[in-house]
Amino acid sequence: MELSFATGNRNKVKEASAVLERFGISINQSPLRKIEIQSGDLVEIVEYALSHLCMEANNLVVEDDGLFVNSLNGFPGPYAAYAYSTIGVRGLLKLMQGVAGEERRATFKSVVGACVGGRRFIVEGAVDGVITEEPRGSSGFGFDPVFSPLGGGRTFAEMSIEEKSRYSHRALAFSRLAERLLKEGAL
């Protein structure tokens, strides 16, 4: 079974692949581009993207994720990629100056959608953590160097892809997708 992932981000394909291979599913990068609407709700964003892409392709996967920082009322949310490319890690840490302890809590969320055999699947994954005081590590991408899942101590950027594929929001969502596809006999 092979799925195509409509994303411009190669890192996401690598992360999805590390998870799905455990279920005997392979995934490659699709040249199709998804339409992303502006919304604070990741499910709404993924549903809209699917509604267009499912007309063009089968065995197709899309994903959207966001970083929701409690003390910033959910900023940068679904716009994490734009925030990263403009204010960057440095900007996020500046916004968090003077914010301490529990107040540094944040959640990384991932929503994965798929069209397989004429059916649509939407699953979610979320992981709670904290925004660290300083960036640490060089793996991953985006805000990974300042996000540390609860209980771990290390940031996503301090983990290998294999390790991140056991802990991350995206890994959780892709695991759930694989389980659903297998359980419902869609593969």
Added chain:
Amino acid sequence: MELSFATGNRNKVKEASAVLERFGISINQSPLRKIEIQSGDLVEIVEYALSHLCMEANNLVVEDDGLFVNSLNGFPGPYAAYAYSTIGVRGLLKLMQGVAGEERRATFKSVVGACVGGRRFIVEGAVDGVITEEPRGSSGFGFDPVFSPLGGGRTFAEMSIEEKSRYSHRALAFSRLAERLLKEGAL
């Protein structure tokens, strides 16, 4: 001549109205909702919205705007509304701490699109200014209290709607729309 403005923001309708009435055009708020895609390019956002709405309605107007701060690499850009509702004016000023003089330059941009008589029009307006050190004034909305157009000294929030309708990016775009519609006999 009456146009309908597909926006959830009443303040934008008021501002557009203050400009268009000088040209003998009235504008009301439309219940239609525009689809906003994620993009750093306001023209692309407006073109996509028009491509859907023009199938449903005539004499319809949409607008999208953004605040592009130089020292923040264009942040918050088209996502100014989300940034405002999460980190707010306080967050923007925090990001600008230690940024002085010329480095505080920013541009407010507005892109207005219309479907009139089966034709599409897209016009732009932009105004350069600075992000002030502190919020000032209570008119307008969003980041108006911290944006002061060059040469003026006062912020948008220190101006009445009538005054803002002479200086703002949105006023400029709506003036250009009226001029195009009149010049090309679309009304």
